[in-house]
Amino acid sequence: MHNSLLLFGATGDLAQRYLFPSLLHLLRDRLLPEDFRIVAIARSEHDDAAFQAWLRERLGDDYEAAALDELFRRTQYVPADLSDADAMAAALSRFADRPAVSYLSTPPNLFASACRGLEAAGLLAPPSRLVLEKPLGHDLASAQAIDATLKSTLDESQIFRIDHYLGKAPVQNLLALRLGNTLFEAVWERRWIESVDIIVAETAGVDGREGYYADYGALRDMVQNHMLQLLALIAMEPPAAMDTDSIRDEKRKVLRALRPMTPSAAAADSVRGRYRDGVVDGQAVKGFSHRDDVETFVGLRAWIDNWRWAGVPFRLVTGKRMPSRTSEVVVTFKPVTHWLFGPDERKRARANQLRVRLQPEETIELGLMGSLAASEWSANELQPMSLDLAMQPPKRRIAYERLMIDALKGDQTLFVRDDEVEAAWRWIDSVSAAWREAGTPVRDYPAGSWGPLEAQPFLPRTLTTHGGRKP
Numbered sequence: 070m071h072n073s074l075l076l077f078g079a080t081g082d083l084a085q086r087y088l089f090p091s092l093l094h095l096l097r098d099r100l101l102p103e104d105f106r107i108v109a110i111a112r113s114e115h116d117d118a119a120f121q122a123w124l125r126e127r128l129g130d131d132y133e134a135a136a137l138d139e140l141f142r143r144t145q146y147v148p149a150d151l152s153d154a155d156a157m158a159a160a161l162s163r164f165a166d167r168p169a170v171s172y173l174s175t176p177p178n179l180f181a182s183a184c185r186g187l188e189a190a191g192l193l194a195p196p197s198r199l200v201l202e203k204p205l206g207h208d209l210a211s212a213q214a215i216d217a218t219l220k221s222t223l224d225e226s227q228i229f230r231i232d233h234y235l236g237k238a239p240v241q242n243l244l245a246l247r248l249g250n251t252l253f254e255a256v257w258e259r260r261w262i263e264s265v266d267i268i269v270a271e272t273a274g275v276d277g278r279e280g281y282y283a284d285y286g287a288l289r290d291m292v293q294n295h296m297l298q299l300l301a302l303i304a305m306e307p308p309a310a311m312d313t314d315s316i317r318d319e320k321r322k323v324l325r326a327l328r329p330m331t332p333s334a335a336a337a338d339s340v341r342g343r344y345r346d347g348v349v350d351g352q353a354v355k356g357f358s359h360r361d362d363v364e365t366f367v368g369l370r371a372w373i374d375n376w377r378w379a380g381v382p383f384r385l386v387t388g389k390r391m392p393s394r395t396s397e398v399v400v401t402f403k404p405v406t407h408w409l410f411g412p413d414e415r416k417r418a419r420a421n422q423l424r425v426r427l428q429p430e431e432t433i434e435l436g437l438m439g440s441l442a443a444s445e446w447s448a449n450e451l452q453p454m455s456l457d458l459a460m461q462p463p464k465r466r467i468a469y470e471r472l473m474i475d476a477l478k479g480d481q482t483l484f485v486r487d488d489e490v491e492a493a494w495r496w497i498d499s500v501s502a503a504w505r506e507a508g509t510p511v512r513d514y515p516a517g518s519w520g521p522l523e524a525q526p527f528l529p530r531t532l533t534t535h536g537g538r539k540p
């Protein structure tokens with residue numbers, strides 16, 4: 070395992086919310102090497118003491134002073150401007166004494182120059198590695214340009230593209246559930262599945278990230294990466310083995326089979342929204358306003374043109390300032406082939422559904438029809454019921470803890486390969502081009518609602534049972 074981590078973007082939102090907390094947990098649990106060293110890098114002209122005071126103020130309430138002391142004992146702060154490769158190399162070459170993992174938690178427009186600076190500093194020579202935050206670029210062309218710079222210096226085996234959803238334990242459980250059960254193996258295809266819903270709803274807003282968000286919107290911030298990775302894990306063919314490349318090969322094939330969005334399909338297959346003033350968790354919140362059309366909500370109907378999934382809609386919904394934080398996958402099965410019960414039962418009938426909740430709590434529910442509540446067998450009592458597996462997982466690690474350990478060890482399984490990123494951008498570009506050509510409007514929704522009224526057909530029914538209301 071490598072023992073030197075260069076953390077770029079060390080003063081950023083992600084670093085303070087997740088990356089330093091992850092490092093604190095890994096140090097607490099003694100999962101890092103004895104001689105582990107952290108070099109924290111950002112543009113701000115801090116010295117060690119000022120950086121420590123700044124970070125202590127942000128994390129202090131959640132951690133004991135001793136834990137922070139242990140982190141700071143291993144951490145040194147270096148100011149460096151990533152847009153100036155020469156200055157960056159001069160500031161950092163002294164850290165090329167050991168193989169390092171450089172983690173770019175910075176905006177993607179800095180990746181290319183950062184890469185040049187790291188190379189000049191001697192920090193990319195094998196077996197050093199480079200970790201890059203999402204989104205990788207803004208569209209296919211910029212992603213390819215970043216990739217060309219990376220490949221001019223690095224081998225693909227040294228490049229770790231993070232999608233932190235892959236580091237979430239319940240996302241890995243989704244794969245286990247799908248691939249470890251005959252019950253699902255037999256029915257995981259178009260003949261038995263009516264639709265698949267993937268929803269990632271957040272109560273959080275854009276707060277503090279307005280500049281970034283205005284350039285990216287929900288489509289590039291969430292769908293290009295997290296949501297398409299979830300789709301790929303659900304829809305891919307079973308890999309021949311559970312190794313890094315077998316899984317990535319299958320994910321790539323599915324992403325490439327996504328039918329490009331066209332302007333004529335955009336009206337039926339997509340909706341965009343932006344939150345306005347409203348109330349979330351009892352608190353009044355301000356709306357997100359920007360002169361350009363930027364969506365904070367997106368609903369999409371995606372189609373996978375292959376034998377397994379032909380004709381099955383995959384509805385992808387993500388939004389900020391929703392009534393509840395909810396990430397879930399809902400697989401809805403087709404009705405039984407022939408209905409044997411009466412018309413009243415038919416009215417009560419619900420499609421079988423597999424509902425996998427990823428966060429905030431983890432549950433698996435299987436919606437079935439039955440008459441178990443009846444005192445004796447009676448077809449008249451047929452009603453919807455649910456097999457409910459509320460999991461009580463051991464305290465979960467932050468997704469970044471797992472991913473940092475994997476990057477330090479050199480395991481790429483939970484990182485995204487170049488061709489997957491390209492396939493995802495290709496589809497996202499088709500959506501943004503279709504929106505542009507069709508003039509797809511960004512519709513307002515009040516903060517604390519499930520998006521604009523037009524989004525209703527994209528939302529799974531189950532949302533009504535999980536707090537908040539369907540619009």
Ligand SMILES: NC(=O)C1=CN([C@@H]2O[C@H](COP(=O)(O)OP(=O)(O)OC[C@H]3O[C@@H](n4cnc5c(N)ncnc54)[C@H](OP(=O)(O)O)[C@@H]3O)[C@@H](O)[C@H]2O)C=CC1
Nearest residue numbers: 078079080081082083111112113150151174175202203204
């Ligand atoms: N925040 C989040 O929840 C998530 C963010 N991400 C991704 O992580 C990355 C970072 O996001 P986030 O932390 O929110 O961004 P922020 O804008 O909060 O932080 C950006 C960081 O980059 C540094 N930086 C900016 N320009 C330069 C430069 N020219 N030279 C050196 N350092 C520079 C900033 O340093 P300084 O402050 O000194 O200017 C700061 O530390 C992005 O790619 C984002 O998409 C991914 C998942 C979630």
Ligand SMILES: O=C1O[C@H](COP(=O)(O)O)[C@@H](O)[C@H](O)[C@H]1O
Nearest residue numbers: 203233269271273290291295396
């Ligand atoms: O990558 C991102 O993810 C977060 C949501 O992550 P979660 O683990 O809290 O579900 C999102 O808020 C952010 O906008 C996006 O950049």
